Amino acid sequence: MDMGNKVLVSVRDQRMMILKEGLPVKSYPVSTSKFGLGDRPGSMYTPLGTMRIARKIGEGAPSGAVFKSRRRTGEILRPNSPGRDPIVSRIIWLKGMEHKNRNAYRRYIYIHGTPEERTIGRPASYGCIRMRSRDIIDLYRRVGxxxxxxxxxxxxxxxxPVVPGDGYAERQPGRVLGGFRAGPSI
Known part of the structure; x- marks a missing residue:
């Protein structure tokens, strides 16, 4: 179980940040739902709130490898290939930890790669959190x-980055990272 890493996704910024032991490590552009936010079954919304990584799928798959029903099809797509918009490269399956996102796992809410890389940075997904292939591959190896x-x-x-004991988080109570407390005590 990976308890040292946390991932924060901002819908407003269309960005994701990895925190390790409470310190910002890396950030990536993402794409959340073009239909809005929520967790209603059958919707195409991105759920808000705290979730956990339930499964990781795609270890060792090449960049652009296409997945259907969480299985590789054997096809590989380059970024911005014309046509359909499949899941590519890696899948990180999320499970909701709050009432407001309790359906995330059953709704197949993933963080995944997309060949539609030109849409990254603006809401364009059907509920999942999309990333460029190189970014999802990097995220996949960093979090468990x-x-x-x-x-x-x-x-x-x-x-x-917050240095433990420097008082930064205490001096910046309104600037804590999206509800995560800055510093090693997250």
Whole structure:
């Protein structure tokens, strides 16, 4: 179980940040739902709130490998290939931890690669969190099953890494990362 890494996704910024032991490590552009936010079964909304990584699928698959029903098809697509919009490269399957996102796992809410890379940075998905292939491959190797993923409406704050005991988080109570407490005590 990965308890040292947390992933924060800002719908407003269309960005994701990885925190390791409470410190910002890496950020990526993403794409959330073009239909809005929520968790209604049958909807194409991106759920808000705290979730956990339930499964990781695609270890060792080449960049652009197409998945259907979580299985590789053998096809490989280049970024921005014309035509349909399949899931590619890696799948990180999320499980909701709150009432407001309890259907995420049954709705097959993933963080996954997309060949539609030109849409990254704006809402364009059908409920999942889309990433460029190179970014989902990088995220996949950095986080494990059990890591917390929090999707928020608001912005990611551009704060410097917090040095334990420097008092930064205490001096910036309104600038804590999307509900995650800055510093190693997250």
């Amino acid at each position: 099953v059990g890591a917390e993923v929090k999707v928020i409406r608001g912005p990611l704050y551009r704060i410097p």
